[in-house]
Amino acid sequence: MTTGYVFHPEYLWHDTGTSAGLLPADPTAGVQPAVHIENPEAKRRTHELIHACGLMAELLVIEPRRATMTELLRVHTPAHVQHIRDQSDLRGGGDAGDGFSPVGHGSYDIARLAAGGLLALVTAVADGDITTGYALTRPPGHHATADTGMGFCLFNNIAIAARHAQTLHGMTRIAIVDWDAHHGNGTQTIFYPDPTVLTISLHQANCFPPDSGWTHENGIADGTGHALNVPLPAGSGHAAYLHAMRQVVIPALDRFRPDLILLANGVDANVFDPMARQMLTTSTYRHMTRLLVDAADRLCHGRLIAVHEGGYSPFYTPYCVLAVLEELTGTTTRVADPFATVVAGYTAEPLRPHQQDAIDAAAALVPHIT
Ligand SMILES: Cc1nn(C)c(C)c1/N=N/c1ccc(/C=C/C(=O)NO)cc1
């Protein structure tokens, strides 16, 4: 089984500026400049770890390409694409739409390269060159809707990839699993009325976007039943997430019988991440990925492609992504998580009743999937 890998230095050149973490700097208002939380560091270190630990030698490195206008317009409105292009043309850059999603000068072409990198993996799977893949891309995408960027996202990479798989490669039923700590609202919205794409989001309840990702958000019209949300309370850890995978995600995939599984691999639910309050460790990401790999083997000839989303701890993100990637390649661990002993207590965090309630509510919707 071959695993494809996409990375490009340009992903690190998406300039998110000197925001004060989340907000544009505003010195006269006392908001001093810093570095934007969505900066290259965690992604650069992840790529370097994959290379330094020797795993790169086991991967089929696939060169990204820039998504074409036609490919972008399968998901986004012409106005949104033009907005990103206009903001990107400005010498000082601009914003993707919500006021705190920077578009750097030249970021339009970088965002096209991110989407195109994922498309290259989808084509490689369709051509049988690879079975699984990982696109270590930037900027992220899962908050972007058809007509606006938000939450640091410019274009919805995974949605563009789903449409590409359907349109170019005859894969009719696409399942998108999103375990980023934040609700995959953009992806959900794009496919909300569409029965051919199942979106499943596990996320910290009511974190971002505000008031988004509740269990009752279950699709609309023909798409009813084909959007699942598991809003897990802050503090949810290893047992809660694995219970959600076993009670909701895997049964939903078994019912939906996808031709391809796409994973929005945000790792910002990790115990050290500044952008959420979940308690996952590399062990959790390893177990969750193994469950998806087994489901893909059972349902769609092993076809499983992951795209990078959130993950902001520069020192822990690399090990969380490495855990996912090692399971995608089916290889043994080359480098042990050096923080494993530090977080041993977190891995032991049990499933709590209020977490079980959230999972049971979502599980009740699974039988409606057709
Ligand atoms: C609300 C609100 N209002 N304001 C002024 C601001 C700055 C608000 N939150 N911004 C956020 C909060 C969290 C994210 C997470 C992104 C991610 O990792 N996704 O996977 C992005 C933007």
Ligand SMILES: [Zn+2]
């Ligand atoms: Zn996130």
